[in-house]
Amino acid sequence: MIKLLTKKNNYLFFLMLSFVFVASCALALSPAGTMVYEKISKAWPVRALVSNAISKKEFPPNPVISKDATFPIFSAQGALAVDLPSGVTLFEKDADKALLPASTTKIVTALVAMGAFNKDDVIEVGKIAIEGQKMGLKKGEKIKVSDLLYGLLVYSANDAAEALAQNYCAPRSFSEVGLCGRDAFVVAMNNFAQSLHLENTNFTNPSGLDGGRNHIVSTARDLIRVSSYAMKNSEFAKIVATKEITVKSIDGKIAHKLTNVNELLGKVPGVLGVKTGWTEGARENLITYIERDGHKIMIAVLGSQDRFGETKELINWIF
Known part of the structure; x- marks a missing residue:
């Protein structure tokens, strides 16, 4: 009986964790979640929260620095x-x-x-x-x-x-x-x-x-x-x-x-x-x-x- 209750409690605990995880993901992907993410992120640009379902092919490939390329030298501060x-x-x-x-x-x-x-x-x-x-x-x-x-x-x-x-x-x-x-x-x-x-x-x-x-x-x-x-x-x-x-x-x-x-x-x-x-x-x-x-x-x-x-x-x- 004790084993059954333990298994049942473990199962319920697992379900609760799953619910929290799904809810957290939904919040992060919602507009409100994005606002919260932007608020707490100090780094710019704030990277978009993108689901795994979106293919990276939607973005053009970024420029790649060649071996012989040099960085521009600017007077800009x-x-x-x-x-x-x-x-x-x-x-x-x-x-x-x-x-x-x-x-x-x-x-x-x-x-x-x-x-x-x-x-x-x-x-x-x-x-x-x-x-x-x-x-x-x-x-x-x-x-x-x-x-x-x-x-x-x-x-x-x-x-x-x-x-x-x-x-x-x-x-x-x-x-x-x-x-x-x-x-x-x-x-x-x-x-x-x-x-x-x-x-x-x-x-x-x-x-x-x-x-x-x-x-x-x-x-x-x-x-x-x-x-x-x-x-x-x-x-x-x-x-x-x-x-x-x-x-x-x-x-x-x-x-x-x-x-x-x-x-x-x-x-x-x-x-x-x-x-x-x-x-x-x-x-x-x-x-x-x-x-x-x-x-x-x-x-x-x-x-x-x-x-x-x-x-x-x-x-x-x-x-």
Whole structure:
């Protein structure tokens, strides 16, 4: 009798273990499970949880370094290249070093604005005192949010960043009265960065200009992550792939001709965006998304003396 009970208990225990194992697997493969996995994983890229039923043949083979190949030598202070579908790091140099992101900041500025406004919302431009690249907004000018986003991402306009930030109001869920204005926008940028687990990123303004008591900082790894997220947004992807566009005020009296400052766009096969950046402190930055030979690659080059040349060199090295 004792032996029978023991066998029965062992059997029940085995069933319980099996149930826990199956439930754990189901959770891991669910969207919630993926979120938990991403939250606790510090390494980027976060590798997808893929079932054994999915064949590795679904991913194109990654580039293989030949025996006589040499790694690129960069002036860039930080660099990272990732094959997005597989999550494989192809090249890395000080990818977690905190550096000045300059106008690559505007990737997050755009994403926060897209979440706060409808693209057809009309903004009235206030007084903007900002240095650097500008699209030429006039005080009192009324312009669509979508057109400001083109100024922000195509021409890297600091006045577009400021106009969006000045007209921002946080959702009432964050405050009984709703926090509005530039400071609230910067808070929203940092909250957004935290939601994507950009662990080494901090924003102090919407344009990416240096200065202030606390420097704006990010890393190649963090910028790869947020750029990969951004390119999943079809509107964002369309804007950063635009070579040239003219946008106008609502009354049609003020026109802004915008030419993309990304010199690789339309010249290097497969390059589809994403964002440039430059300040005296940051030197030259460039985030690049490229689709070629079945691969989807994201490249970050920060603190470079030749962002376009070094990115092209890295692209040629990869392919």
